[in-house]
Every structure is written in structure tokens, then in C-alpha cells.
Amino acid sequence: MFGELTHIVELFQFPFMQRALLGGIMTGCTGGLLGSFTILRQLSFFSDALGHSALLGISLGLLFGINPSLILLPFAIVFALGVTYLLERTRLWTDALLNIIYSASLAIAIIILSFVGHYKGGLTNLLFGDILAVGEQDLITSGILLLITTIFIGLTVRIQMLITLCEPLAIARGVPVTIHRTVFIVLLSLVVGVSIKAIGVLLVSAFIVIPACTARLLSRRFFSYIPLSAGIGASSAVVGMVCSAAFNLPSGPSIVAIQLGFFLTATLRGLFSAQSPT
Amino acid sequence: MQASGFQEIVLAVEHLTVYQETYMAVQDVSFVLPAGTDTAIVGPNGAGKTTLVQAVLGILPHQGGTVTLLGKPLSRRGYLAFQVRQQVxxxxxxxxxxxxxxxxxxxxxxxxxxxxxxxxxxxxxxxxxxxxxxxxxxxxxxxxxxxxxxxxxxxxxxxxxxxxxxxxPRRLLILDEALSGLDVQGESDFYELLYELKREEGWTILQISHDLDMVRRHCDRVLCLNRGLLCQGEPEVALSPENLFAAYGSAFVRYRHHH
Known part of the structure; x- marks a missing residue:
């Protein structure tokens, strides 16, 4: 036990570990902030489709010899806006359409990757995340994204609340709902794109959804729910990263397991408290 | 705003036409709401009542006619001056x-x-x-x-x-069946409160309602809608059996007479 602790303390000496921790805190915060609105607006599945599509972006970058980090974010934005447009135009059910989109982009991405010989070994890292992959440039991107998200949510929180509660009500009050929806979708796709390296395409949506659901179980007051969601996101990312490094586990699944731990704790607390069911 | 001596017009709708995709949901509707009045929109399901109020608020775009709220025009795509929005x-x-x-x-x-x-x-x-x-x-x-x-x-x-x-402080309240799903006792209490506040605040009210008895008791004017405006006027006139027949068809008039 003591040996494990020393091992963990030693790990913190490594720059990669410090980067991973800092990155975890920042993406956890951003994911929790945006996630708090994502689950209430029932866009959870949408964030899942965004995650899967990121692999398509990466594989296209590799195929054409462009640095995947450069192509990932623009691709995520274009893809998200395209899917939003499609969802508004189609007469099909949203969940069915999103299912088509994410299985198709996963399939196409895997086929493309099979042509890019030298990247075959990296597939597991792409799917499940790799803390070693978090570089300095990623930290800067995450930091900027956290800043933008915090400012955006901070300045428009009551507008976002009204849109979340009832869109016609917000339009009647003169809120440009379409613009706000688009900005939100763009931010969501950016945070998914940035989180991909550490968490992996298959699990990135958990980053958006699980901490927010945990926060929802713990609070029914909007103004404590949002910071709580961000805090749970950040702390589960940190704990997950540490476990991943300490026990040599893939980083994405480790973070999600910790998120699940928090979620189950919150569920049990709800079950045993005297309060009415949440 | 109009000169004193005239009643101020809070909402003026002229020849309003609204399409939902290719279907004409509201056809050439015109009416005005003078300040302090309470107007009810009645009509069968699918008559375009909700479409009408949503077009008046700019939630839905309109394709023909004009809407003027508190003297300011509503654009076709639904833009309305912010100061007006605050009062509705x-x-x-x-x-x-x-x-x-x-x-x-x-x-x-x-x-x-x-x-x-x-x-x-x-x-x-x-x-x-x-x-x-x-x-x-x-x-x-x-x-x-x-x-x-x-x-x-x-x-x-x-x-x-x-x-x-x-x-x-608001000038205009638009209620789309705000009371549906409330028990009868709660409903009458709520109306009492609503009209007390209406007097105190000087609200003008436009409401969609299915409760014709309530409309007879409280409202100053009634608009009978079935895509187009079939009739408008005071409740006794607008809710006469002939007009109800025109709006709802025969089944509804028989229903009303038996209850």
C-alpha cells in the first residue's frame, strides 16, 4: 500500500503526469459546464455521435497526411453544424438518425485507418484514450476553451436557462434562440474534439453526460447544479488520471469508472435520504 | 400610441396570413386589442389558435399582413423591438x-x-x-x-x-390555454386572482380558451377562429348558437345545449 503511494507521488514528478492532471482539470470543468445543459436539452446522444465522428476526422487527416490535431477541431465544428442542420430538416427520429451517423462515421473511419498502415497500433489509443498523448499545445487549447466556455455560460446563464426550460418562451422574450443553439453546439463539438486524446472517441460523451447527471442527483437548484457539475467533472478526471498512471490502465476507461463511482454514490445518497425521489 | 380621448391600441393585427410548410394555418385575420380589454380566441382543435398567437409573438414567421405591438411593427421573420418584448x-x-x-x-x-x-x-x-x-x-x-x-x-x-x-410591469398578457389541466375549484380561484391583478396592473389580455362559460363571464371580446376569422364581437353576439355552429359545426352546438 505504501509502495503504491510512493509510486503515485513519484509519478507526479513526470511532466507528462502534470500535463495530464492539468488537462484533466480543464477538460473536466469544460465538459461538466456544457454537460449540465446538454443533458437537460436531451443532447446526450448528440455528444456521443460527435465523439465517434472525431475518429473520422482523425483518420481523414492521417490519410491525407495532415496533422490530425489540426484537422480535428474544424472537422468537429463542420460535422456538428451539418448534423444539426440535418436533424432540423429530416422527418426521421433524432435518435435513429444519430445512430446512423455515428455507426457510419465509425465504420468509414476504421476502413480509412486500415489504409494507413503505421497507425494500426494507435487505434486502441484513439478509441480509449492515452494520457501520454496530452501535449503542451493541447493544454493551451483546453485552457482557451475553458475560458471561452466559462465566459459564455457566465454571461448568458439566464438566457440558457430560459432556452432549456422552454424555447417558445425564450423566443417570445426576444432571445435569438438559433444563434444561442449554434454557439452551444460549436462549443460542445470543440470540447469533444479537445478531450478525444485523453479519453478516446468511444468514451468522450461520458465526460459530458455522467458528471452532469451526478450533479443533477445532488442538486435541484440551477445555480449550484452548474458549478457542481463542473467540479465533479474535474475531480473525476483527476482521480481517473492518477489511477490510470498508477495502475497502468487506459486513461479513458479509468476516468469513466471514477465518474460512475461518483454517480452511484449520488444515487445511493438519493435512495437513502428522506427527501422525495429526485 | 394614440391621442387622449381614444383608447390606446395595444395590439393591431391586419390581414395576417401564416403558412406552416405548405398548409395555410391562419388566413387573412384582422383584429385589434384596445388597452385594458380581455379578448378570447375560441375555435375547434386545429383551427390555428396557437399558430395565430405564436405568429403575433414572432415565434412563427408570418407570410402576409402586419402585426403591430404597442405601436412597433413585428418583422416577417419575428423581430420585435426589445422594449416592446419586455412589456409582453x-x-x-x-x-x-x-x-x-x-x-x-x-x-x-x-x-x-x-x-x-x-x-x-x-x-x-x-x-x-x-x-x-x-x-x-x-x-x-x-x-x-x-x-x-x-x-x-x-x-x-x-x-x-x-x-x-x-x-x-407588463402591458399585454398572451395566455395559450394557460389553465388546462387544473381542477375546477382551482380554476375559479385562479381566474379571480387573474382578474384582480388585471385591474391592478392594467393588463390587456389575449387568451385562447375552450371554456365558453368563462369567456362569457369575463371576456370583453371574442374571436371565433377556424383558419380565418369567422366572427368577432362581444361574447353574447360572437357566441350565439349561429356563430358557434359556423365555428364548431353541429355536434358542438348540440353538446352545449344539453349541458
């Missing part, structure tokens, strides 16, 4: 939002007070709080201030929504 309150049809959304009554009513501009969340907290407490007091719901919206009964929710309208 709207409660959508059976305002059943997702009760799982974490929100307290104080937070919900506070949204009615807000200017909805870009601002830091804690700005104006004290003034907002004061306005919210005042509004809840006037609807007799002070005790609900810190309650979660997930736990409110139907009647409590209606009072809270009324406080949402009341929390800032």
Missing part, C-alpha cells in the same frame, strides 16, 4: 416543461424579471430578489419561494407562472 408576457399551451430540470421557484420567477442581456450572473441579485418576493406575495405563493419546480402541484405552478408574468 406569454404563457404557452399547458406549460408542461420538463420537471426534471433542476430549478427553484425563485430562479424561475427571476427569469421573468431579467432583461436577458449579456451580464454576469450575480449582477442585480438584490433587486431581482426583491421583485421576485413581491410578485410571489401578490399571487399568495410566498411560501413556495425556495421550493423546487419538480414538486409543485398544478395549481401552485399556475400561480408561480402568474408571478413570472407579474414580476415586471
Amino acid at each position: 408576457a406569454y404563457l404557452p399551451q399547458s406549460f408542461l416543461f420538463d420537471r426534471r430540470i433542476p430549478m427553484t421557484v425563485a430562479e424561475l420567477v427571476g427569469l421573468g424579471w431579467d432583461q436577458l442581456k449579456l451580464q454576469l450572473p450575480w449582477i442585480d441579485n438584490r433587486r431581482r430578489r426583491f421583485a421576485v418576493e413581491g410578485a410571489l406575495y401578490r399571487v399568495g405563493a410566498t411560501h413556495l419561494l425556495e421550493q423546487f419546480i419538480s414538486g409543485l402541484s398544478g395549481g401552485e405552478m399556475k400561480r408561480v407562472l402568474l408571478a413570472y408574468c407579474l414580476v415586471r
